[in-house]
Amino acid sequence: MTAASSSPEDVASKRGFLPRRVFVTPFTQTTGLARWILLAGVVLTLLFVVAAIFAPWIAPYGFDQKSAGGVNFPRAVPPNGTHIFGTNTQFYDVFSRVVWGARTAIEVVGLALVFALIIGVPLGLVSGYLGGWLDRILVLVNDTLFAFPSLLLAIVFAFLLSSRLGGGVIAAAVSLTVIYVPQYFRVVRSTTLSAREATYVEAARAMGARKLTIMRRYLFANVIQSVPVIGTLNAADAIGTLAALGFLGLGIQPTEASEWGYDLRRALADASAGIWWTSAFPGLAIVLLVTGLTLVGEGLNETLNPTLRRRRLRPVVLPPRSGQDSGEES
């Protein structure tokens, strides 16, 4: 490559290892829209993460609390001073339900993502690197799972698991995991397939490294680069699926935790009676969190994906020629 050090691409391409790339460079190297998308997404998502972590302090009441200080809550009162989001027809405080619901959502989705990563990434790596019959079988299984509508799959698993794991957070997370494993598997397998041909992998073979070492030390860090992007986009999708499960009554049981989808279902009949707050607030929470996560995913994609990235360039002012340079012109 000629004039390498003099082109802006190369000056800026001093990229580092993964953590630095994912968490720092998106903010330092983005321009305009991509930056705002990322920022808005992070703010929205953080809002819910904070609500989830500090739910016991933020929510005035428990998620299944119908009375405070011996006084029963009124039924279906509109937002007011004591119940800022009002109460629903089951005497619950809507604001508390929404905040506790954030905790449930983050817990379930977080767990589901971790499970999916733990299963999907190694399978993709092994399948892509080793190939052969194992690869064929895994691809077949994953493509089959992929072919099902994700909600249908989640329903089936939630139904099957409810008898064994109960209707709690773990059961919901496992049903979601089944949907997302094929996605990680696919992405990691395809990046492994191309990374497998890289010279540094051949160099590792020439060095005498075992297959496991090659996968662990040479492929892993280089094939998981696209995972953060799919991770956040999956999380957004998972929020929706979880709510849909709850809406169908298959997700988390009301006795276990507060769940937005379940609340929406209970509020279905209220809308015609003019009780808007019982459905509006959980619904809004779903929309905002899904939007936030999607924005983070898109923002990360734009900054981590080199084909979409546009780097920040500084304006140049050409100074007038100095006297020294005059020797150059004749």
Next chain:
Amino acid sequence: MSERSGGAPALSVRDLRVWYGTDRGPVRAVDGVSFDIEAGQTLGLVGESGCGKSTLGRALLGLLPAGSKTDGEILVDGTDLSSLPDKERRALRGSRMGMVFQEPMTRLNPLMRVSQMFDEALGANEPSLSKTERHDRALDVLRRMGIPPTRWSSYPHEFSGGMRQRIMIALALVLRPRFVVADEPTTALDVLVEAQIIRILADLRRDYDTAMLLITHNLGIVAEACDRVAVMYAGEIVEIGPAREVFGQPRHPYTRDLLGSTISLSTDGLRYIAGAPPDLVEPPPACRFHPRCPDAMRVCQERYPRWTSGPADTEAACWLLERDQLGEDEAAPLERERIADADEA
């Protein structure tokens, strides 16, 4: 630099600067470069990677990325390209100026037959030609490039790398531009194919009246295909002149060391230039080569060297050539730290 007598040169560059903005400050990729190329003449542009060769080539065609700033003059038949608005300049690309890139594989549209490419290029730039005229002209250029007429309607993937590069050159020449910039046209090719392409480029000088800037890191190619050569270092031209003269008797230490570090069939010992080209955000003061120059004197880091003419129309900017005009103090050897072995490009 050299104002030649006679008609105006096909391409004349005066004091061209191309700077890029980065977070660390502007990169002075091309910093005050002047040269002329006559019609039918080839100027070789050599230097290490990172000296601004490619940037210069792209600047001539106005193909620079966003965030760069250019000044100086690029005169083609007396018209200053750099003063033209982008749209007019784009219209001149192809008809008045052409470019041949390094990777012929990626520069040809894989979904187009070769005949269609030529038809489109000629149709867009010379609408007055009839269909048969377009056909004949394209076929004639391809024939000169050694592409058999039987392959005329094949797709790019059906050609070998060397053939694709021939097609690229033919595409650049079919519009009979005033000048062509060829950026490392043979780097990706094999020895024999490279020799074929060099031969074609050398013959072009006779067959077409096109001025060519041939950017390469291979000094052997310059010796075989170029009339004149310009040696570029750290964004500046340090020596320019007829290729025979410059390579036969290099006057600038950089040219000399560049020739010395080239491994050729007559190499009997390995020599190299210590260090690497400087960071063009903060190039060394005065003569930019002084930190690596084995002959550096004290004056070299204080005052800018002047251009001096040598035999047979060569010119170089180096204080060694004006040593007799320096005081004893200025001519004393420059004391520097030794450059570590691994400080390299």
Next chain:
Amino acid sequence: MPTKPETPQRTDVLVSARDLEVTFALSGSSLARLFGRDTGSVRAVDGVSFDLHRGEVLGVVGESGSGKTTLGRALMGLVRATGGELRYDGKDLTGLREGALRSLRTELQMVFQDPNAALNPSMTVETAVGHPLVVHRLASGGELKKRVVASLERVGLAPVERYLSKYPSDLSGGQKQRVVLARSTILEPKLLVADEPISMLDMSVRAKILQLMLDLRDELGLTYVYITHDLASAKYFCDRVAIMYLGRIVEIGPTAEVFADPKHPYTKALLAAVPDPDPSRPPAEDVLGGEIPDAAEPPRGCSFHPRCPAAFDACGWESRDLVAMLEEHWLRTGVDTYAEESERISNLSDVGDNPDEAHLRPGGGATSKELYQLVERLRSEQPDAAHWQSVSDVSDTGSEVVVRYVEAAEDPRLRPAGEHQEVACHLY
């Protein structure tokens, strides 16, 4: 490194290859794959034999497609030989699985063409250089660090502290290649296969890296296989060179002899094509035309014959050479002749599968007699051309014109020529 007891049968030969073959299956079109049809194969290395002596630098020179890189990978056991025999230090490596080769990896190492790709982008210099020791469980902790430092110093990356914690993306091309060399010499191997180690580097760095490789050879007593397309560096660097063309060695011998007196026409052409910056050197004569043919369908007989300026009738001429001859003829005569003459042939792209006979069918309203006259005219224009010399008979069957070729001689094998050279050419 512990020194091994000398084995009694130890000889001077470190590596010996006999009729080594590497064949790859072609993937073919997706449709063919879907129906499981046989899609053919490519013989990337096609019967290569040589001996590599201890401490020697053997250059393997060829263009891309000559099989030189595959040969290098076969020597490293990175691709499995499909035929012939490969011995390393007396041990037969042919057909060994990668796992079985693992213990040998401490003695065999490789340097790659592209230093930018040869290093794991997410490993620091320290980890990367020390990894061979870790992989073979030869050192850890302080001992590991000590040896990494020593290896980096050996390749000139000093002061070491400046480089230990760097990632490949922080280094220049030359520095990366030094790191690759440090990694491949940390086990103090016996054989280093270097696949175009300097061709991707900036020209001012090439001489430095080549010098470093020479220093490493002296220091560690290495034996090199130097794979390159660059004759100039091979001439300086190698003790012996093997010139490869389409999977075969066409000439092998001591560097000085091969360069002073090249025997094979291909070697001669390669040497004449090297551009030289020396202005006093006379400009090259005629440059050899054409390119390396497709290895999936190698030419009959000597695979160099279609391009060979010295070819004669026994070199293996066949039916498809007729098409090449016609193309060349039209290239010479111009657009108008092409328009007129190509009309008369309807099947230029398919002259039949039989290499002994080319079948030309008339087209564009021409009769087979006119076509016959055209072929005969072309023949009479160049009666001495090797191609026409090899044509035994041109006949007009009434519906088509058949051009028959004489029987081809066998493939040329490597034969001694000159003092120590061996050449695969019918001329010798």
